[in-house]
Amino acid sequence: MKELFKRIICILCCCGMYINMQSQQLVNSDQWAATDALGRKVIDYSEALAKRENKYVAIFYWTWHQGSDDTNYPVKNITEIVRQYPEAMADYNHPAWGDKKPGFFYWEQPLMGYYRTTDPWVLRKHAELLADAGIDAVFFDCTNGSFTWKDSYEILMKTWESAMKDGVKVPKIAFMLPFGAVPNSLVSLRKLYEDIYKTGRYKNLWFNWKGKPCIMAYPDNLTNDPIDQEIAQFFTFRPGQPDYVNGPTRNDQWGWLEVYPQHGYVKTTGGYEEVTVGVAQNTNPESKGHCSAFNLPNAYGRNYTETKGFDPRIDGYLYGWNFQEQWDYALGLDPELIFVTGWNEYIAGMWLEKDGWTGKPFSFVDQYNWNCSRDIEPNKGWGDKGDVYYLQLVNNVRRFKGVSKPDVVSPQKSICIGKEGEWDDVRPYFASYRGNTLHRDHPGRNDTYYVNKTGRNDIIGAKVARDNKNIYFYVETDQPLTSIKDPNWMLLFIDVDRNKQTGWYGYDLVINRISPENGLVTIEKNIKGKWMWTNIGNGKFVVSGNRLEIEVEKSILGLTDQLDFEFKWSDNLQDEGNIMDFYINGDVAPGGRFNYVYTAK
Numbered sequence: 345m346k347e348l349f350k351r352i353i354c355i356l357c358c359c360g361m362y363i364n365m366q367s368q369q370l371v372n373s374d375q376w377a378a379t380d381a382l383g384r385k386v387i388d389y390s391e392a393l394a395k396r397e398n399k400y401v402a403i404f405y406w407t408w409h410q411g412s413d414d415t416n417y418p419v420k421n422i423t424e425i426v427r428q429y430p431e432a433m434a435d436y437n438h439p440a441w442g443d444k445k446p447g448f449f450y451w452e453q454p455l456m457g458y459y460r461t462t463d464p465w466v467l468r469k470h471a472e473l474l475a476d477a478g479i480d481a482v483f484f485d486c487t488n489g490s491f492t493w494k495d496s497y498e499i500l501m502k503t504w505e506s507a508m509k510d511g512v513k514v515p516k517i518a519f520m521l522p523f524g525a526v527p528n529s530l531v532s533l534r535k536l537y538e539d540i541y542k543t544g545r546y547k548n549l550w551f552n553w554k555g556k557p558c559i560m561a562y563p564d565n566l567t568n569d570p571i572d573q574e575i576a577q578f579f580t581f582r583p584g585q586p587d588y589v590n591g592p593t594r595n596d597q598w599g600w601l602e603v604y605p606q607h608g609y610v611k612t613t614g615g616y617e618e619v620t621v622g623v624a625q626n627t628n629p630e631s632k633g634h635c636s637a638f639n640l641p642n643a644y645g646r647n648y649t650e651t652k653g654f655d656p657r658i659d660g661y662l663y664g665w666n667f668q669e670q671w672d673y674a675l676g677l678d679p680e681l682i683f684v685t686g687w688n689e690y691i692a693g694m695w696l697e698k699d700g701w702t703g704k705p706f707s708f709v710d711q712y713n714w715n716c717s718r719d720i721e722p723n724k725g726w727g728d729k730g731d732v733y734y735l736q737l738v739n740n741v742r743r744f745k746g747v748s749k750p751d752v753v754s755p756q757k758s759i760c761i762g763k764e765g766e767w768d769d770v771r772p773y774f775a776s777y778r779g780n781t782l783h784r785d786h787p788g789r790n791d792t793y794y795v796n797k798t799g800r801n802d803i804i805g806a807k808v809a810r811d812n813k814n815i816y817f818y819v820e821t822d823q824p825l826t827s828i829k830d831p832n833w834m835l836l837f838i839d840v841d842r843n844k845q846t847g848w849y850g851y852d853l854v855i856n857r858i859s860p861e862n863g864l865v866t867i868e869k870n871i872k873g874k875w876m877w878t879n880i881g882n883g884k885f886v887v888s889g890n891r892l893e894i895e896v897e898k899s900i901l902g903l904t905d906q907l908d909f910e911f912k913w914s915d916n917l918q919d920e921g922n923i924m925d926f927y928i929n930g931d932v933a934p935g936g937r938f939n940y941v942y943t944a945k
Contacts, residue, residue: 370775370805371511373476374747376938377910379844380735381728381923382662387739388941393746401741402551403474403720404520404600404686405482407496409461413446413790419458420449422692423713423725433639436705441694446790448691451711455722455730455927458789461496465784465796467503469927471514472777472935473721474687477734478741481551482687483520483560483600487584490531492519494539501546508548510779516551518558520600523586525564533561537575556580560598582610582618588625589633601625601685601718603633604650605673616679621670621740623685623718623733624648626710637707638692638716645715661715662729664736671740682744684737688721722936728849728923731937753944759809759816761893762886767807767818774806774940776913776933778822796929801825801834801915803933808911808942815903817855817894819913819933824889828860832917832930834892839910839939840902848875849923849937850910853901855894860885865894867901875921910939 374395378386425432425440432438450458459466474482486492497517504514519536522529540546541557550557562583566572582598585591591607592599598609599620608616624645626638638645647660649669654660674682692711701707711717714725722731751772759766781799788794802822809816817836826833836855844850847870854877858866865885868877883896898904916930926932934940 376934377941378938380732387742389747392742395746395748399745400480400681402481403479403684406689407461407484407493410496417790419790422449422451448693450690451717452723452725455724457794458792462499463786464503467500471504471507471512474515475513477738479515481516483518486519487522490528511777517549518551521561523584525562530565553580560584608677618681619674619677619679621674621684623667637701637703637709638712639703639708643716756811757809758811761895770807770809776803778804781931798916798929803931819892821890835914837912907944912939
């Protein structure tokens with residue numbers, strides 16, 4: 345009996361592993377559509393290369409948003425301060441800067457708030473955003489002193505391992521240590537080896553390169569001590585080149601940020617291993633491309649290019665000329681790996697000339713303002729354009745790595761909604777991640793604290809079917825659906841014509857915005873692109889446990905037999921009319937500004 349029980353448990357465990365493996369294979373973000381607030385469409389299969397093997401994209405990631413803060417002290421935002429007190433940029437002692445405690449400033453507020461990188465809610469969202477962008481690895485910034493930011497990487501690894509089990513193809517992790525064989529680098533290298541690598545912790549999250557875990561560090565000052573010799577043999581070392589101009593000074597270096605045109609790093613028979621791509625560079629002509637302060641005149645900000653000069657538009661920082669010039673050059677070199685700087689640095693110290701910096705009367709070195717900053721993570725200050733760099737990243741990753749062929753759409757079929765087994769042979773299955781409706785309750789930086797309990801129905805997948813008369817929609821959640829009377833319950837947005845100039849951010853129709861009743865859902869058409877909708881008819885619906893099925897006549901939706909539309913499911917939207925809410929509240933499938941595409945012609 346005991347043996348039978350063991351076998352049953354084993355089978356159940358294997359089934360659970362199989363489900364998770366299937367879920368991870370099914371979520372395929374490079375088939376999703378997206379158009380940013382500037383009208384730029386993310387490349388799809390019809391325009392991109394076929395999916396390419398052995399092409400990787402890594403991104404610089406900051407885990408240093410942690411520690412014990414003075415909760416009586418407000419977060420300081422450079423952009424907000426300068427907007428209110430422009431004269432403060434000429435006065436180190438201006439009251440707007442405060443007493444300089446704790447010594448760093450944000451160039452802007454991240455979309456998820458002034459978070460700490462010990463917040464699981466944020467870390468889970470980062471995992472999905474980076475996975476959806478096709479990022480293969482993150483390199484944690486440990487280039488200062490011997491700080492490794494253990495509190496953050498512990499929670500990140502735990503959170504990302506859980507996300508992986510939920511079907512998220514999380515980026516693998518690696519560390520970048522100081523730019524030289526200095527004592528601090530050796531201290532960090534030994535600490536990380538003893539704490540993570542020697543013990544094999546979270547081995548499934550390690551970024552391996554050329555058969556070994558990758559680390560951007562200098563092995564030069566490792567000693568003959570047995571542990572040091574273990575370290576020497578354990579890693580693939582790729583020491584970081586700090587300068588933006590000089591290029592590699594040794595055969596094993598990788599870069600992290602350069603001015604255009606970038607160098608190729610580590611020659612191979614086919615070209616290069618690595619090339620950098622930066623959003624902007626904290627230098628200017630007077631500095632001749634070498635590191636300087638970002639608040640100096642003519643800094644190489646987001647609006648700068650070597651080939652075209654500065655974008656003349658007032659909002660030129662939004663269009664990513666600098667970023668795109670670097671991407672285009674890197675794509676021409678076609679390395680094995682492109683290293684992008686960066687994701688979420690956000691903060692900068694205020695440095696004086698006595699500290700070695702040349703800004704007058706002070707320097708913001710690595711981050712400064714909307715133009716002179718290099719974070720891709722969506723931010724709050726740009727409103728509905730806060731994700732333009734994220735989608736530009738997505739577009740270029742697809743150009744580099746290619747796009748997989750769309751799944752085959754099954755033939756026409758009439759669905760009897762509510763009947764068991766009706767959807768079993770309908771393809772494709774539009775998968776979404778499990779486990780991402782966790783609630784938030786965590787301190788942010790300084791005087792901020794964040795609570796978000798909007799996660800409700802965990803959407804895990806959807807299907808679409810059609811016959812000559814009707815279109816059918818199916819969506820399922822991880823657990824039984826909540827009451828249909830809940831506000832903003834299981835909304836279905838449809839972009840009928842795939843034209844972002846029509847509808848609310850392209851969504852011409854919404855189903856279920858008004859609570860369904862008597863077996864009918866309300867179908868509404870958008871009015872003039874605003875968050876305004878008018879009733880155009882009804883469809884039938886059935887809820888059964890964790891499944892919602894909807895049947896609508898094609899004629900009501902304005903659809904014909906030639907189907908090519910985008911759609912998105914959303915549950916518990918909070919800020920109606922704000923498309924950036926899709927990144928923050930409730931659950932959406934697919935994430936953020938992405939849409940599923942259904943084409944049957």
